[in-house]
Amino acid sequence: MDHALVADESPRLLACTLLRHAQPGDPDAAFFATVLGKSLALGDPGRSGLPPAELRALLETLFPGALDDTGAELETLRPQLQAYEARGLDDPQPGFSLLLRVLLETWSAPELDTTPLVSSVLTRACLRPDHLWRDLGLSGREDVTALLTRHYPGLAARNVRNLRWKQYLAYAACEHAGRPPAAAPGCPGCEDYGHCYGGAGNRF
Numbered sequence: 001m002d003h004a005l006v007a008d009e010s011p012r013l014l015a016c017t018l019l020r021h022a023q024p025g026d027p028d029a030a031f032f033a034t035v036l037g038k039s040l041a042l043g044d045p046g047r048s049g050l051p052p053a054e055l056r057a058l059l060e061t062l063f064p065g066a067l068d069d070t071g072a073e074l075e076t077l078r079p080q081l082q083a084y085e086a087r088g089l090d091d092p093q094p095g096f097s098l099l100l101r102v103l104l105e106t107w108s109a110p111e112l113d114t115t116p117l118v119s120s121v122l123t124r125a126c127l128r129p130d131h132l133w134r135d136l137g138l139s140g141r142e143d144v145t146a147l148l149t150r151h152y153p154g155l156a157a158r159n160v161r162n163l164r165w166k167q168y169l170a171y172a173a174c175e176h177a178g179r180p181p182a183a184a185p186g187c188p189g190c191e192d193y194g195h196c197y198g199g200a201g202n203r204f
Contacts, residue, residue: 010041011137017073021063028114029062031138031147035121038137040077045084049124052085054117062114093185097123099173106176107155115151122169129189132166141165167196 015030015037022029036055039047045055059066059081067078091097104119125135133144144165148156159168170184187193 011038013037013073014040015137017069017071018063018066021066021069023062023064026062027150028118031136031143032058032062032114032117032121034137040080043076043080045080046087046089047124049089049120049122050117051089051120052081054120055084056081058117093127096127096170096173096185099177099179100126100169103155103169103173103176104152107152109151109153112151118147118151126166126169126184126186128186130186131164131190131192132169135186164192164196 011034015033018033018036019029022033035048036045036059039045045052048055050058059077066074067081069077100123101119104122105116108115108119121136122132125132128135131141133139133141136144138144138147141164145156148165155172158172159165163171166184166187170187171181174181183193183197187196190196
């Protein structure tokens with residue numbers, strides 16, 4: 001397989017194919033299609049952060065018909081999902097994941113059914129060493145801002161220092177738990193770790 005294709009075109013193609021099955025006008029469809037497209041392109045549905053049952057339910061409700069699509073673009077969807085259901089989702093950082101999930105659940109918009117799924121995606125992404133928007137396959141920081149404002153409006157509004165979102169979420173999770181601020185597990189591997197956590201940037 002051409003790894004450059006996987007990195008560039010395959011996630012986008014998969015996302016576009018999923019969107020053809022999306023419910024019209026759903027404001028979260030593009031986000032989940034992008035996240036799932038990247039995860040499927042890399043052969044790892046668990047990268048999405050969605051446990052198998054949540055992932056199947058999302059596909060059936062938000063992208064009805066995707067699992068029955070016989071086209072070449074989604075030919076690996078069913079076998080990948082079946083293999084994922086057999087092995088389950090692992091969590092290399094359960095302590096941090098719990099802290100962040102508690103924070104996100106506290107600030108969740110109660111009227112949105114998809115917010116718990118967004119929480120799963122964000123929690124998993126904070127374990128990886130990249131900027132949150134880039135890790136999720138989004139176009140830029142403003143996409144993350146819009147996502148957080150929609151699903152956790154009060155939490156997003158508290159980022160008055162305009163910290164980078166992965167850093168802010170980690171700090172806020174620690175504060176909520178009564179702990180000193182600490183980096184997200186993925187942050188030390190990021191190219192901008194020194195910028196975010198050096199000197200004044202280490203204060204919340």
